[in-house]
Each structure stands twice: as structure tokens, then as C-alpha cells.
Amino acid sequence: LSIQNDKTIAIGNMNVNAGGDELGPGGKIVKTSSQRVREQAALHTMVPDDLPIQTGSDSLAQDNAIKEAAVTKAEQDAEDRAAAERILAEAEIEAAKQPKRQQKPEGGLAAAVAAETKVEHKAIDPKPAAKKKKGVKRI
Known part of the structure; x- marks a missing residue:
């Protein structure tokens, strides 16, 4: 097809x-x-690149020095991260020790919404109302 x-x-x-x-x-x-x-x-x-081939030991020594500097920088970064994590852990522990305070809204709409109100009403039982109705209640 x-x-x-x-x-x-x-x-x-x-x-x-x-x-x-x-x-x-x-x-x-x-x-x-x-x-x-x-x-x-x-x-x-x-397309192959036409770059010169490295033959001298000077460039290799420079490359090795750069690599070593990068390794020491990576180690320093790891130490900094560990120190930062320790400081954060200590701050979280201290924050957990302190009691939390809740602020009440003040003034305006927030105060009106947050105002304590009591609503009293009698509970209506549905059974007496259902008994007063005439007709079939269940099939």
C-alpha cells in the first residue's frame, strides 16, 4: 500500500x-x-579541529597546578557547606526551644473577623418534625 x-x-x-x-x-x-x-x-x-599538539612540560605543570587548586577549592567548599549545615541545625534547635507567639490581628476588617462571638441556638431534633408529617415515611 x-x-x-x-x-x-x-x-x-x-x-x-x-x-x-x-x-x-x-x-x-x-x-x-x-x-x-x-x-x-x-x-x-x-569537522576535526586543527589545534597544535602539546609537547612541552610547562603546560602540563600549569595544568596540574590548576587542578590542585581546584581540588583545594572543592575541599574548602565542602568544609564551608558542613559549617553552614551545623549553624542551621543549631538555629533550628534554638527556634524549637522558644515558645511560639501568635499575634492577634489589630484594627479594621481583621479585628472584625477575628472578634470572638458566641452564637446560641437550640438544636432542632428532626425526629419529632418527621413524626408530625402525614403520609408514607418509608417504603
């Missing part, structure tokens, strides 16, 4: 047929699917 419809124009505005060929005006094939694939592959090929 796909081979039979290989040259039919695809639905929509993609300008390709079912085989992947690019179509021009009038439905004529401008580029075949294999040409399109080759062009795409040519755009993304790996």
Missing part, C-alpha cells in the same frame, strides 16, 4: 509526497528523499 502511494502528494502544506520527495510547483519532484537526507547529513558532519 505504501509503495502504491509513494508518488501521491501528501495532505497539507508540507510540499512533500508520501515517499518524502520535496515537491515544487505543479507537484513536480524537486529533490528526492535521498538527496534531502544527504544534505541534512552534510550540515551536521564532525
